[in-house]
Amino acid sequence: MKSIRIFCPATIANLSCGFDVLGLCLDTVGDEMIIHKSAEPGVRITKIEGANLPTNPEANVAGVAALALLHEWQTDFGFDIEIYKRIKAGSGIGSSAASAAGAVFGINELLARPFEKNELVKFAMKGEQLASGNAHADNVAPALLGGFTLVRGYNPLDVIRIESPDELHAVVIHPQIELKTADSRAVLQPTVPLKKAIAQWGNVGGLVAGLYTSDYDLIGRCLHDEVAEPYRKALIPAFEEIKNVALQQGALGSGISGSGPSIFALCKGLSTAKAVASGISVVYDRIGLTYETHISTVNPNGIKILNQD
Amino acid sequence: MKSIRIFCPATIANLSCGFDVLGLCLDTVGDEMIIHKSAEPGVRITKIEGANLPTNPEANVAGVAALALLHEWQTDFGFDIEIYKRIKAGSGIGSSAASAAGAVFGINELLARPFEKNELVKFAMKGEQLASGNAHADNVAPALLGGFTLVRGYNPLDVIRIESPDELHAVVIHPQIELKTADSRAVLQPTVPLKKAIAQWGNVGGLVAGLYTSDYDLIGRCLHDEVAEPYRKALIPAFEEIKNVALQQGALGSGISGSGPSIFALCKGLSTAKAVASGISVVYDRIGLTYETHISTVNPNGIKILNQD
Known part of the structure; x- marks a missing residue:
């Protein structure tokens, strides 16, 4: 070759x-x-x-x-x-x-x-x-x-x-703002309250179980972040609204992709993913922010x- | 009935x-x-x-x-x-x-x-x-x-x-000392350093993956506790030695059962479980502590x- x-x-x-x-x-x-x-x-x-x-x-x-x-x-x-x-x-x-x-x-x-x-x-x-x-x-x-x-x-x-279940789709919306990884890391706290840490590893265990058993509801119940999202979300325009719209449109869960500024949502099935993508696009259209969206299977x-x- | x-x-x-x-x-x-x-x-x-x-x-x-x-x-x-x-x-x-x-x-x-x-x-x-x-x-x-x-x-x-793999066996050794759950909880720290918390949820995710895929080595690699064991182990007689002997005898991992004082080890197969049980018994025999051991499948x-x- x-x-x-x-x-x-x-x-x-x-x-x-x-x-x-x-x-x-x-x-x-x-x-x-x-x-x-x-x-x-x-x-x-x-x-x-x-x-x-x-x-x-x-x-x-x-x-x-x-x-x-x-x-x-x-x-x-x-x-x-x-x-x-x-x-x-x-x-x-x-x-x-x-x-x-x-x-x-x-x-x-x-x-x-x-x-x-x-x-x-x-x-x-x-x-x-x-x-x-x-x-x-x-x-x-x-x-x-x-x-x-x-x-x-x-x-x-x-x-x-x-492994992950076949019908799982990811939606990503990327607001065209610059957010430095260093800034995203700087807002994190050096320690985590024990109760929040326990909730986080309960969710990680549940998410992995949900992926192996194709339990979409369980996957959704586990998509919470007690550690980074509470601090990082303020750095991302309309994060809470985007997340809420994604959930209203049927997403299993939604959060920050990597250290942002992209926001992801996981969905069961392409039609839900499309509804989520168009729902969240409306939010950035309204506030006049340039963005890109992506819909993808795993x-x-x-x-x-x-x-x- | x-x-x-x-x-x-x-x-x-x-x-x-x-x-x-x-x-x-x-x-x-x-x-x-x-x-x-x-x-x-x-x-x-x-x-x-x-x-x-x-x-x-x-x-x-x-x-x-x-x-x-x-x-x-x-x-x-x-x-x-x-x-x-x-x-x-x-x-x-x-x-x-x-x-x-x-x-x-x-x-x-x-x-x-x-x-x-x-x-x-x-x-x-x-x-x-x-x-x-x-x-x-x-x-x-x-x-x-x-x-x-x-x-x-x-x-x-x-x-x-x-789910868990068929050959998984648990060994438990119970030193006959009294250890109050309240005391075991009191030694815990109210916060966890972020790095240790990340390691913990990486291990929880890996352990669940190992259970679903019958990957005994992975199960073993994940049996670490960054949060409770470092503080609780001092409350349990010869904990470190028991754990080390269990690992030497082929246990996948070992730690504190619940809030103690029992110590558990997970093993692949009954013969390893028996070797672990007799190896760790020797430790408490030597120091003259009364104990019970149990060997069990899941x-x-x-x-x-x-x-x-």
């Missing part, structure tokens, strides 16, 4: 109760990336469309992730990477993760898979470290593995892929190969 | 990461209870063997739980309850829960099941309130429903029964009917 073209999906991290541990992979929104083998060793970012990002591989999340992989699997040839960004930076649906995960997935394919998908997570995390200063796996894990993922811990890295496979030769 | 004889199982609450939410039902240790319909309305405790407990129904956990049920389902006849205690009070394996759950289960059967098992939990919780001042469901839920249970929340009460059904007529 000399080159590969891949779809690098957007992802929703946290999912309310699953703060810093859960994520899911989307299917209808993502970047594209083309990676070519090159006789020249090393990594080059040869093209970036759709975003103003550095082409120096050591300053680019895709480049850094690729270099981390090649540090553990040395080759006498190299890779040229073209990035076609569709996921807006700072949207809260894993823009940097899509690039980081895509680069390591694509290079692993071109190398005939020396690493398992699970093993690629740690390389992609290096890209996240560059993007946010925090080598987290909340978005790169679902981008690589698909479905829902649970990052149980980092020492050692322990990522569990979780992508069970993660990054997809579009072409290879 | 005029009378019923039932087995009222012991239970392990908390299960390390699942502090205040998870529990499991044991199969080889439990009380027996015989309940007779009586022409005389009301509830009487006619016999108690194996423990020195009040026979006034309003001062007895079985009586209080029975009265709570009969408050919602009035009858013109009554019930005489005989209790044969095998689970020692204050052991940390749900002695009061077995009595409370048994009473409501048995009476519900004699009434031809006006309530679902799930609905009995709230009546049994009244017995727990009498016993500890805290109407919790951590032990009565697994005693009634069997298997693993997750108490997701109390407002409203939301109890989820979780009881999938909860309370069992032994006879009825």
Whole structure:
């Protein structure tokens, strides 16, 4: 194989109760990336469309992730990477993760898979470290593995892929405001009252049970966040109203996607997802805020190969 | 049906990461209870063997739980309850829960099941309130429903029964010391550092995933408690040594059962469970502490009917 073209999906991290541990992979929104083998060793970012990002591989999340992989699997040839960004930076649906995960997935394919998908997570995390200063796996894990993922811990890295029911749809609304991850983290409290912490892990356990048993009502009952949402919601325009409208339109639950500003809702079935998407769009239309919406099933496979030769 | 004889199982609450939410039902240790319909309305405790407990129904956990049920389902006849205690009070394996759950289960059967098992939990919780001042469901839920249970929340009460793999065995060692639940609660901290809370809910999510997928290694990796064990372990003789020996003998994980003083270990297979039980017994033999051990599979059904007529 000399080159590969891949779809690098957007992802929703946290999912309310699953703060810093859960994520899911989307299917209808993502970047594209083309990676070519090159006789020249090393990594080059040869093209970036759709975003103003550095082409120096050591300053680019895709480049850094690729270099981390090649540090553990040395080759006498190299890779040229073209990035076609569709996921807006700072949207809260894993823009940097899509690039980081895509680069390591694509290079692993071109190398005939020396690493398992699970093993690629740690390389992609290096890209996240560059993007946010925090080598987290909340978005790169679902981008690589698909479905829902649970990052149980980092020492050692322990990522569990979780099944999810077929009719589950995600709706995402992305208000076009800039919200820095650092600001979203700064509002968090360093400690959690024990009672709220217990409620949170009860919900995480219930959500995982609901995913394995296709119990949509249970999934909905568990989509609460006692920890981040109460502090972060003030940073997101009309968050409470969007969430309430989503629930009124039949969403199972709704919360902040990643560290925001995107808001997600999970729904059973496409028609409910469409009703939720149009209901919440009306809110931002009324207040005159520019936004994008996405409707997607859960992508069970993660990054997809579009072409290879 | 005029009378019923039932087995009222012991239970392990908390299960390390699942502090205040998870529990499991044991199969080889439990009380027996015989309940007779009586022409005389009301509830009487006619016999108690194996423990020195009040026979006034309003001062007895079985009586209080029975009265709570009969408050919602009035009858013109009554019930005489005989209790044969095998689970020692204050052991940390749900002695009061077995009595409370048994009473409501048995009476519900004699009434031809006006309530679902799930609905009995709230009546049994009244017995727990009498016993500890805290109407919790951590032990009565697994005693009634069997298997693993997750108490997701109390407002409203939301109890989820979780499947578990066939080869899972529990070992319990009960050092014969007195440890008051109130003291065990008093050592807890009112807040949890955010990082520890995240680790805890990552482990709860992973444990539930491990139970649904029969992934014993994952179950073991998740049996950690960042919240209660670090403070409570000092109250339990040789806790660290018992836990270490259990792990050395092949246990998947080990921790405090309920609020102690019993220590539990989960194991894959009976032979490992036996090795763990004898390994940890040696520790208490050496320091000259009296103890009991129990080995049990997970009881999938909860309370069992032994006879009825």
